Amino acid sequence: MSEFVHVAVDAMGGDHAPAEIVKGTMDALNKCPNLKVTLTGPEDLVKAELSKHQYPQDRVQILNCTEVIAMAEPPVEAIRTKKDSSIVKGLRLVKDGECDAFVTAGSTGAALAGGQLLVGRIKGIERPPLAPILPSAKGPVLLIDCGANMDPRPTMLVQFAQMGSIYMRNMTGIENPRVGLINVGTEEEKGNDLAKQAHQLLKECPGINFVGNVEARELPEGVVDVAVTDAFTGNAVLKMYEGVAKVILHELKGALMSSLISKIGALMIKPALKGMIKTFDASEYGGAPMLGLKGLVVKTHGNSKAVDISKALEQCITFKEKKINDLFRSEMKLDELAARKRASGSKTTES
Amino acid sequence: MSEFVHVAVDAMGGDHAPAEIVKGTMDALNKCPNLKVTLTGPEDLVKAELSKHQYPQDRVQILNCTEVIAMAEPPVEAIRTKKDSSIVKGLRLVKDGECDAFVTAGSTGAALAGGQLLVGRIKGIERPPLAPILPSAKGPVLLIDCGANMDPRPTMLVQFAQMGSIYMRNMTGIENPRVGLINVGTEEEKGNDLAKQAHQLLKECPGINFVGNVEARELPEGVVDVAVTDAFTGNAVLKMYEGVAKVILHELKGALMSSLISKIGALMIKPALKGMIKTFDASEYGGAPMLGLKGLVVKTHGNSKAVDISKALEQCITFKEKKINDLFRSEMKLDELAARKRASGSKTTES
Numbered sequence: 001m002s003e004f005v006h007v008a009v010d011a012m013g014g015d016h017a018p019a020e021i022v023k024g025t026m027d028a029l030n031k032c033p034n035l036k037v038t039l040t041g042p043e044d045l046v047k048a049e050l051s052k053h054q055y056p057q058d059r060v061q062i063l064n065c066t067e068v069i070a071m072a073e074p075p076v077e078a079i080r081t082k083k084d085s086s087i088v089k090g091l092r093l094v095k096d097g098e099c100d101a102f103v104t105a106g107s108t109g110a111a112l113a114g115g116q117l118l119v120g121r122i123k124g125i126e127r128p129p130l131a132p133i134l135p136s137a138k139g140p141v142l143l144i145d146c147g148a149n150m151d152p153r154p155t156m157l158v159q160f161a162q163m164g165s166i167y168m169r170n171m172t173g174i175e176n177p178r179v180g181l182i183n184v185g186t187e188e189e190k191g192n193d194l195a196k197q198a199h200q201l202l203k204e205c206p207g208i209n210f211v212g213n214v215e216a217r218e219l220p221e222g223v224v225d226v227a228v229t230d231a232f233t234g235n236a237v238l239k240m241y242e243g244v245a246k247v248i249l250h251e252l253k254g255a256l257m258s259s260l261i262s263k264i265g266a267l268m269i270k271p272a273l274k275g276m277i278k279t280f281d282a283s284e285y286g287g288a289p290m291l292g293l294k295g296l297v298v299k300t301h302g303n304s305k306a307v308d309i310s311k312a313l314e315q316c317i318t319f320k321e322k323k324i325n326d327l328f329r330s331e332m333k334l335d336e337l338a339a340r341k342r343a344s345g346s347k348t349t350e351s
Numbered sequence: 352m353s354e355f356v357h358v359a360v361d362a363m364g365g366d367h368a369p370a371e372i373v374k375g376t377m378d379a380l381n382k383c384p385n386l387k388v389t390l391t392g393p394e395d396l397v398k399a400e401l402s403k404h405q406y407p408q409d410r411v412q413i414l415n416c417t418e419v420i421a422m423a424e425p426p427v428e429a430i431r432t433k434k435d436s437s438i439v440k441g442l443r444l445v446k447d448g449e450c451d452a453f454v455t456a457g458s459t460g461a462a463l464a465g466g467q468l469l470v471g472r473i474k475g476i477e478r479p480p481l482a483p484i485l486p487s488a489k490g491p492v493l494l495i496d497c498g499a500n501m502d503p504r505p506t507m508l509v510q511f512a513q514m515g516s517i518y519m520r521n522m523t524g525i526e527n528p529r530v531g532l533i534n535v536g537t538e539e540e541k542g543n544d545l546a547k548q549a550h551q552l553l554k555e556c557p558g559i560n561f562v563g564n565v566e567a568r569e570l571p572e573g574v575v576d577v578a579v580t581d582a583f584t585g586n587a588v589l590k591m592y593e594g595v596a597k598v599i600l601h602e603l604k605g606a607l608m609s610s611l612i613s614k615i616g617a618l619m620i621k622p623a624l625k626g627m628i629k630t631f632d633a634s635e636y637g638g639a640p641m642l643g644l645k646g647l648v649v650k651t652h653g654n655s656k657a658v659d660i661s662k663a664l665e666q667c668i669t670f671k672e673k674k675i676n677d678l679f680r681s682e683m684k685l686d687e688l689a690a691r692k693r694a695s696g697s698k699t700t701e702s
Contacts, residue, residue, distance in 0.1 A: 243567060249599075
């Protein structure tokens with residue numbers, strides 16, 4: 001059996017904490033014999049949840065926390081002041097090397113700020129991106145970045161492309177992931193300054209399968225496996241996806257319930273609809289990884305249920321087993337890059 | 352009867368030109384007694400189409416053109432070199448004051464470049480935006496800008512908000528349009544540099560009902576009437592909307608046709624579905640206006656049918672009857688603004 005993968009889990013994150021978080025963690029433990037977890041949260045609450053389950057007790061620890069970071073709190077301040085919170089303590093376990101990864105359904109902002117401030121970047125990585133999966137008609141699309149890098153430099157987008165490519169190749173088995181740059185048109189001279197400059201750098205970047213610009217319209221069709229962009233645009237694209245899908249499905253439901261005949265019709269199409277909705281369910285790929293850190297941080301949806309947490313834990317196992325951070329270092333030549341930057345006087349130390 | 356509104360129509364624009372363009376124009380003429388049109392395109396082709404219709408001949412002219420700008424041509428070059436094209440000649444009619452507006456289903460890039468280069472801006476307008484309507488569960492949302500302003504200054508976004516507000520109030524009858532700034536979160540300190548600066552300026556801008564930041568997720572729900580953003584983000588949001596809706600409806604159709612029972616169910620829900628799709632049909636609001644020009648330029652979808660052209664022509668009539676360009680000048684104090692800029696040495700002449 002392979003060595004253990006030790007994951008810290010934020011027992012207090014998201015709308016259904018701690019019950020669904022603990023349940024999902026127990027499901028993953030029972031499924032994955034090489035998984036060890038440390039649940040961060042108030043010990044009495046976590047213990048009460050644990051008592052509802054059968055699980056391998058030797059692979060579960062609790063790290064007591066007296067604080068919780070709420071969704072709406074200013075992230076950087078929360079990370080700095082709430083030192084006894086489930087997020088800060090979970091991230092510290094990764095920083096100290098006690099855990100390989102941290103999973104949270106809590107505040108995205110706190111996870112991002114804490115990932116950067118507490119866990120720290122791999123040497124040579126300019127900025128760590130957050131990369132959720134967009135479901136498409138043809139499979140998962142990694143949307144990188146949707147994190148905190150609102151005004152990135154073009155070189156950062158190149159690193160996003162490289163990390164996204166390595167991640168998708170190893171996590172989903174796509175052999176030569178198609179990398180596209182989100183832009184307003186396919187012609188390379190199109191776009192804002194950032195996109196124009198990034199396009200030129202991506203064209204020349206070895207080791208990635210850059211297929212050029214991709215319009216947001218094409219993303220749900222699955223024309224690329226990795227869609228590179230700045231966090232501001234990525235956020236708009238991701239949220240538009242969620243918003244449109246939600247409203248259409250809501251209106252569809254309303255339409256189906258509008259008359260007796262349509263209700264009977266709805267019953268008849270239900271199995272077909274379920275199959276369709278499954279096509280657009282990206283939860284099997286786990287949560288959104290924050291890449292380029294000295295460990296993995298996975299952010300799952302705020303409304304995560306047990307199955308989402310369980311999938312995210314499996315994602316952490318694969319990430320470690322495939323040695324993805326080592327691949328980042330070797331394939332992106334990060335040591336070389338850091339040395340070159342050090343020579344030219346840029347800031348290079350791991351943060 | 353009010354004075355005539357004279358609109359130039361690109362007979363050669365879009366996938367269904369000239370047949371659907373000419374048909375839509377004739378429909379609008381028969382419906383609107385104060386409409387006059389000039390069709391730009393090869394005279395023989397346009398005449399052949401006209402011969403299929405009954406229409407008031409005294410309100411139709413043809414301006415013969417020997418060239419057509421294709422969708423994929425580099426726009427600025429096309430505008431400069433194809434002086435005998437249906438787009439250039441149509442825009443020149445507006446510039447020369449012979450027409451009040453120009454409608455095209457052709458190249459968006461050429462319409463944008465030509466609007467700016469040939470028709471020119473109203474004095475005091477920094478940059479003219481293109482503002483398509485997004486359908487939402489609660490009515491139309493003006494998405495401003497989706498045009499050529501990829502790296503705008505924050506002050507430009509303020510003008511977009513003002514123009515969008517005046518446009519929606521007068522064109523749709525919404526009394527006090529809610530203006531939102533597309534951003535990654537509702538807190539005002541969020542976003543990229545542009546959004547942060549624009550937020551502060553919008554907060555202080557008189558005459559608009561600024562409701563703060565809006566996340567792309569909320570747009571399909573219709574929480575604002577005017578959604579302000581830069582053209583790069585606007586383009587991503589618009590295209591994501593189209594892409595997600597298209598893929599979901601395509602998959603839905605596939606699901607409904609997947610078995611005999613679902614096919615029967617589909618027949619039973621058909622009327623309800625049609626009602627739902629109508630909710631999301633923004634075509635009744637016409638095409639996307641390019642605002643801030645010394646005349647109106649309306650860009651309709653490349654796949655425009657007769658009904659879209661007809662609606663766009665009605666839109667041009669309302670735009671003129673409501674004197675919207677005069678409202679821009681007075682409510683936005685454009686003369687004052689231009690004078691102040693002239694005094695401070697900035698470029699101010701109408702372009």
